Amino acid sequence: MPQDKQTNRRIVLASRPHGAPDASNFRLESGHVPTPAAGQLLLRTVYLSLDPYMRGRMSDAPSYVPPVAVNEVMGAGTVAIVEQSQHPDYQPGDWVVSQNGWQDFALSDGRGLFKLSGPVLKHPSWALGVLGMTGFTAYMGLLDIGQPQAGETVVVGAATGAVGSIVGQIAKIKGCHVVGIAGGEEKCRYAEEVLGFDTCLNHHEEGLAERLSRYCPDGIDVYFESTGGKIFDAVLPLMNSKGRIPVCGLIADYNSTAPASGPNKLPLLQSAILRKRLRVQGFIISLDYADRFAEFFNKMSQWVAGDRLVFREDVVDGLDNAPETFIGMLEGKNFGKVIVRVAGDKP
Amino acid sequence: MPQDKQTNRRIVLASRPHGAPDASNFRLESGHVPTPAAGQLLLRTVYLSLDPYMRGRMSDAPSYVPPVAVNEVMGAGTVAIVEQSQHPDYQPGDWVVSQNGWQDFALSDGRGLFKLSGPVLKHPSWALGVLGMTGFTAYMGLLDIGQPQAGETVVVGAATGAVGSIVGQIAKIKGCHVVGIAGGEEKCRYAEEVLGFDTCLNHHEEGLAERLSRYCPDGIDVYFESTGGKIFDAVLPLMNSKGRIPVCGLIADYNSTAPASGPNKLPLLQSAILRKRLRVQGFIISLDYADRFAEFFNKMSQWVAGDRLVFREDVVDGLDNAPETFIGMLEGKNFGKVIVRVAGDKP
Numbered sequence: 001m002p003q004d005k006q007t008n009r010r011i012v013l014a015s016r017p018h019g020a021p022d023a024s025n026f027r028l029e030s031g032h033v034p035t036p037a038a039g040q041l042l043l044r045t046v047y048l049s050l051d052p053y054m055r056g057r058m059s060d061a062p063s064y065v066p067p068v069a070v071n072e073v074m075g076a077g078t079v080a081i082v083e084q085s086q087h088p089d090y091q092p093g094d095w096v097v098s099q100n101g102w103q104d105f106a107l108s109d110g111r112g113l114f115k116l117s118g119p120v121l122k123h124p125s126w127a128l129g130v131l132g133m134t135g136f137t138a139y140m141g142l143l144d145i146g147q148p149q150a151g152e153t154v155v156v157g158a159a160t161g162a163v164g165s166i167v168g169q170i171a172k173i174k175g176c177h178v179v180g181i182a183g184g185e186e187k188c189r190y191a192e193e194v195l196g197f198d199t200c201l202n203h204h205e206e207g208l209a210e211r212l213s214r215y216c217p218d219g220i221d222v223y224f225e226s227t228g229g230k231i232f233d234a235v236l237p238l239m240n241s242k243g244r245i246p247v248c249g250l251i252a253d254y255n256s257t258a259p260a261s262g263p264n265k266l267p268l269l270q271s272a273i274l275r276k277r278l279r280v281q282g283f284i285i286s287l288d289y290a291d292r293f294a295e296f297f298n299k300m301s302q303w304v305a306g307d308r309l310v311f312r313e314d315v316v317d318g319l320d321n322a323p324e325t326f327i328g329m330l331e332g333k334n335f336g337k338v339i340v341r342v343a344g345d346k347p
Numbered sequence: 348m349p350q351d352k353q354t355n356r357r358i359v360l361a362s363r364p365h366g367a368p369d370a371s372n373f374r375l376e377s378g379h380v381p382t383p384a385a386g387q388l389l390l391r392t393v394y395l396s397l398d399p400y401m402r403g404r405m406s407d408a409p410s411y412v413p414p415v416a417v418n419e420v421m422g423a424g425t426v427a428i429v430e431q432s433q434h435p436d437y438q439p440g441d442w443v444v445s446q447n448g449w450q451d452f453a454l455s456d457g458r459g460l461f462k463l464s465g466p467v468l469k470h471p472s473w474a475l476g477v478l479g480m481t482g483f484t485a486y487m488g489l490l491d492i493g494q495p496q497a498g499e500t501v502v503v504g505a506a507t508g509a510v511g512s513i514v515g516q517i518a519k520i521k522g523c524h525v526v527g528i529a530g531g532e533e534k535c536r537y538a539e540e541v542l543g544f545d546t547c548l549n550h551h552e553e554g555l556a557e558r559l560s561r562y563c564p565d566g567i568d569v570y571f572e573s574t575g576g577k578i579f580d581a582v583l584p585l586m587n588s589k590g591r592i593p594v595c596g597l598i599a600d601y602n603s604t605a606p607a608s609g610p611n612k613l614p615l616l617q618s619a620i621l622r623k624r625l626r627v628q629g630f631i632i633s634l635d636y637a638d639r640f641a642e643f644f645n646k647m648s649q650w651v652a653g654d655r656l657v658f659r660e661d662v663v664d665g666l667d668n669a670p671e672t673f674i675g676m677l678e679g680k681n682f683g684k685v686i687v688r689v690a691g692d693k694p
Contacts, residue, residue: 268606
């Protein structure tokens, strides 16, 4: 069912998942396209970003943002076209980054919109990836918290993911030894041959801790944490004194439903933090760094324009495929930044 | 057996402890007093500092400093008098802070010595406490990593200990709401009535988590970690967004011999770091802040001179009592900074 201009398709949260989400947690609905009032815009979704953090918003556990309410549209960053405008700053046909969520149309009063112009319009969906939230997460987490120095060793989990792939490439630009970890041979080959990582280790194979130790002969100075679980267990013993661990995600734990079984590894982490004088710091890009978006966007645009960075998208067509794509992403089935193309990319 | 000037009594590490140390891990020996060569000093120990970190140095697990070798003198910070000098910068009778270890006499070439003069000579042993390593740890950990702001809530484990008592008082000077945790009613009363903490909770009583929640109605912004264990478990759920956790010690875990039993609380900590954007940072005062000692010493001396700070010592007489005192300190039997008076404090 393609997008048309008379119908607003919306995917709502039908029920809260217990553990891994499945198709029954989502419901596709149809409604009327809303009409903008004075000061408002009507936005039509072209690209929809799917990201692991959305799993957290499907639960009602306490978190940094309120959860999505049951029967409400799933939230998401989107690239959209202005379809109608009653707002002086926008014209029909303008491209914007917005928060339409998993639906075809949304109204906006202009707050929080980011108008796209210039080279990014060659790949508008990149404004959700390398030039958007995930690139921004990689840039600030690595540079502001990780503070990598030339010659240091940087380890990146989810090495070919939307964030990890950028983290590793920025670390290479900064002169670091970069070791990635990814799920599968093909992803590892891509990280080494295309992204330029020094090494990428397949965590589906046995002996991750031993292999990681071999490929980090000088220990690890920065570990960019987006996975948690067994990768963290392998990394921790190799961290060097004064090491830094920016924490931007924990995809391995998002679907867990019960306390993890023992032994209790908390004292091990505490002891490592103390003995090695580690800095472990969580961040939420939209809350912690909103005032540095322009700095990021300019610098990253230069790197992209100068072919210093490669960016891979995993594009799926059709809004109705969003739930299945999202479920697969949490299992690591995607290869690159997950984007749903909701409509053709011509205005 | 008191100190005399013909004999050097030394307490050596007889064997490495498995779990909590006992008397058999230490051995008292006697030897000759060494003679300084050109450029050297002979130092006589007057005060000996006992600190929890020494437990780590009795083990040969990897750590930030090499362990004490078996049959070698236990290391320690000391306040000493220059007994003989072949060094142009020192005269007999000078007071210094040195690293003599658990013995009566030691040679020095002057490196790493800190000469005492002025008001600190009224309480020379304070150069091992409020004006020495433990005060420095409190000062830098709280102010540089914790960065407390007026009106924020600061929680201090081991509230009446050498470090915690100073942390809480500095936090009060900075205008914070300060909640301490200590083992026993008497310590708690002291923290509230003498140190000026807003509240101090006895962790020997039941329901610590519930009581802590009640006395931190606005959550916790800074937790100064020196204990680990059940206190950390009670603190973590109450941490506010952007909270800071300086980690200077983990006394609850120092004697553990096996992995802690489950459930595995590591994912809980990781999740809290991410969701609450916490900064958890370990530090070793001598390695991380050596260049800021003068700043600390001047500021802390002002506070002490202005009666802004109270400092309590738990002084034990006699070098031969050091092992038993150290063992008791790891069990929380001390009340204040533990000092062994090795000799009378008159030159």
